[in-house]
Amino acid sequence: xxxxxxxxxxxxxxxxxxxxxxxxxxxxxxxxxxxxxxxxxxxxxxxxxxxxxxxxxxxxxxxxxxxxxxxxxxxxxxxxxxxxxxxxxxxxxxxxxxxxxxxxxxxxxxxxxxxxxxxxxxxxxxxxxxxxxxxxxxxxxxxxxxxxxxxxxxxxxxxxxxxxxxxxxxxxxxxxxxxxxxxxxxxxxxxxxxxxxxxxxxxxxxxxxxxxxxxxxxxxx
Numbered sequence: 001x002x003x004x005x006x007x008x009x010x011x012x013x014x015x016x017x018x019x020x021x022x023x024x025x026x027x028x029x030x031x032x033x034x035x036x037x038x039x040x041x042x043x044x045x046x047x048x049x050x051x052x053x054x055x056x057x058x059x060x061x062x063x064x065x066x067x068x069x070x071x072x073x074x075x076x077x078x079x080x081x082x083x084x085x086x087x088x089x090x091x092x093x094x095x096x097x098x099x100x101x102x103x104x105x106x107x108x109x110x111x112x113x114x115x116x117x118x119x120x121x122x123x124x125x126x127x128x129x130x131x132x133x134x135x136x137x138x139x140x141x142x143x144x145x146x147x148x149x150x151x152x153x154x155x156x157x158x159x160x161x162x163x164x165x166x167x168x169x170x171x172x173x174x175x176x177x178x179x180x181x182x183x184x185x186x187x188x189x190x191x192x193x194x195x196x197x198x199x200x201x202x203x204x205x206x207x208x209x210x211x212x213x214x215x216x217x218x219x220x221x
Contacts (some may be wrong), residue, residue, distance in 0.1 A: 001032060006051035009035065013045045020044055027092045068097045068215040072208065075221055076105030076131075078138035078150050078165065079086025082157075084221045085168035091217075092175045099211035100172075101203070103182040106221075107191050108132045109169075110181055116195045131189065134197075135165045173199035180207055 001010060012023070020037050023046055026106055035047040041167065066156040069091040073084050091098050102110055113134035120128065132138050140149040157164060163171065173179065180203040181196055199205075212218050 001030075001048070001050055002033075004050040008050045010048045010050065011045060012048065013040075013043045014164050015043055017044065018147040023048070024103040025103075025121045026094055050121075067095060068099070068209065068211070070099045070101065070212045070215040071104035072086055072218075072220045072221070073100055073102045073109065074104055075141070076108040078135075078136060078153065079134065079142075080221050081106075081109045081138060082165050082168065084219075085165065085172055087219065088177050089168060089172050089175065092172065097145055097176075097178070097216070098167065098172075099178040099180060100209070100210070100217045101182065102200075104189065107181055107189055107196075108138065109135050109165075110179070110196045110200050111191065112195055112197055113137070116192075118160050118192045120190055120192070127188075127190035130133035131147070135169065138165075169197070180211075 004010060005089055024034050027048060028030075032051060033049040035049055037046040039045075041150060046214075061160070067090070069194070071088055088098050088100055108131050111132075111134045113136055115133070138150065139147065140153065143149040152163065178201065180201045181193075183202050183204050186192070186202070193200075204208060
């Protein structure tokens with residue numbers, strides 16, 4: 001849509017039945033116009049017009065448009081991590097600035113999968129060894145079944161053409177989602193900056209609160 005001129009029409013097809021509802025919401029949020037939809041065999045085909053749509057921006061008491069979202073990612077569960085990044089990427093696709101603040105167990109999502117040689121004291125070393133190293137080692141909040149649950153979830157996602165958590169993370173970073181790791185939690189959990197994936201910013205509570213002040217949606221996951 002960014003490459004089109006105002007008034008141009010884009011046709012999009014999808015196999016997801018929820019796409020019709022979502023694309024209408026997307027058009028409303030991004031000032032584009034939903035023209036029509038049609039079901040052809042097992043696909044839904046829609047036509048969208050660049051620009052000319054109604055705008056439903058939410059404004060603060062000073063009339064400034066609120067287009068920012070913040071998420072606190074406290075959990076280190078695979079299913080909750082997937083949900084966090086799906087919501088964050090969706091918000092970014094709808095034109096929002098997004099800040100994700102990772103704290104405590106959520107920091108494990110951002111760890112590099114390979115070992116990193118860093119100097120740690122005894123307690124920090126024990127903590128980091130007991131925790132999952134990176135997104136591929138995360139367990140489920142329910143039905144973990146000694147690691148079988150995450151394998152099943154990942155297979156179903158792959159079969160349904162749903163992006164993996166690792167792909168969702170990279171999509172978010174490339175699209176400009178601000179990913180902040182809590183420094184205090186890193187100190188407590190024995191995690192160093194060198195052990196985190198590229199694209200992560202180190203910050204504290206004030207960094208998160210400043211982003212939350214400018215946000216009209218704030219989620220704790």
